[in-house]
Amino acid sequence: MFIPPKKSYLGYIFDCDGTLADTMPLHLRAWNYGLKAANSGLELDGHSFMSVAGMALEQTIKHWNETHSLQIDAEVVMREKNDYFKRHHEEIDPIIPVLEFARSCKASGAAVSVASGGERPDVLETLRLICMDGFFPVITTAEDVKHSKPAPDLFLLAAEKMGIAPADCLVIEDSLLGIEAADTAGMDSVLVPHPF
Template sequence: MLAGPAAGFDALLFDLDGTLIDSMPLHQRAWSQWFAGQGRPLADEAGFFAATAGRTNAEILAEYFPQHTADVHEAMADAKEALYRAEAAVQLQAIAGGLALLQTARARGLKLAVCTAAPPGNIAVAFERFGLGALVDTVTSPADGLRGKPHPDIFEAAAQRLACPPERCLVFEDAPLGVEAARRAGMRAFALTTTLDAAAFQPFSNLIGTAKDFTELDQTLLFV
């Protein structure tokens, strides 16, 4: 379903996990395996994944294991991400229509960025598997010293690097925290319902539409 007036944009900013790549099932399995290995199996997996989508590992682990130091949290995160990358290297798939949209947008002269909370190793797996480095202009993430979503930092940094005003940027997201981060950055957002259904995004005033994947996107929203 699409909503809101058509408008041209100069830059498209894409979340990675659950937006450009169908990684959320792999992340969910990795988190479930990791928590089980800690002797703390997740009692509410759906609630955990809905609440943590878009957040950094450091933020998640600090909440669940406040008794540990940042160094311990980093080691925990490395162990979880190793589980994810082992599967992603051979099983990771792209969200339908996403790569084609990147190619079309690039050919039309739009500026493109990936804005993600993913750690560098995970970003590298996706970029190598799908050739994303040849399609986007910049990548922003907490590895740049930026706060995770719902803070607007990674979207603001991308807009600055692309020399594009926030109101001329469109953010593609699959998580409410990401749509909120876009709102705080002064950007409109389009939500993919790969992780949550459309109702989860309706409260956001900056939302211009939702779709199950990029094949449902009305490109007149982008190219005028």
């Protein structure tokens, strides 16, 4: 269960998948669908999937190729994974306590943003599906930075665009790579518990 922190911050940076939206089970199924379509020989369980949660798509496949000595065709996996995800996106639900916290942060006058390792069209569509489109003035995604999580780039860019110093920001994340990125950025963070 998500427990909002008691301390107040000038800026709040929210991850999207698994934090604002309950998408991780669908993402896991989509990844496995794409990996099977590419004849990769790799099948993910919840633990192995969450160990790379927050990485950009191409970075994730590069990681698996290196750690498992594979030659997974990234183009096939990404195409099939994204197609599967889009065909089933009606299954996406909001994570209500986190959305309520985001609304209370914005109502208090604090700056709010999204920093996601996902691709911008997917992030925007997910926000639309959970009725949060247009809510966040700042959205940073994998296309905006050279290095995705666990590098701090996404969070530092979001803070810069909000005009808030990193030390005055709180990151809300569901992945350990995201928490690592927040630590490296010099930001406080809170972990959204996940069934995986």
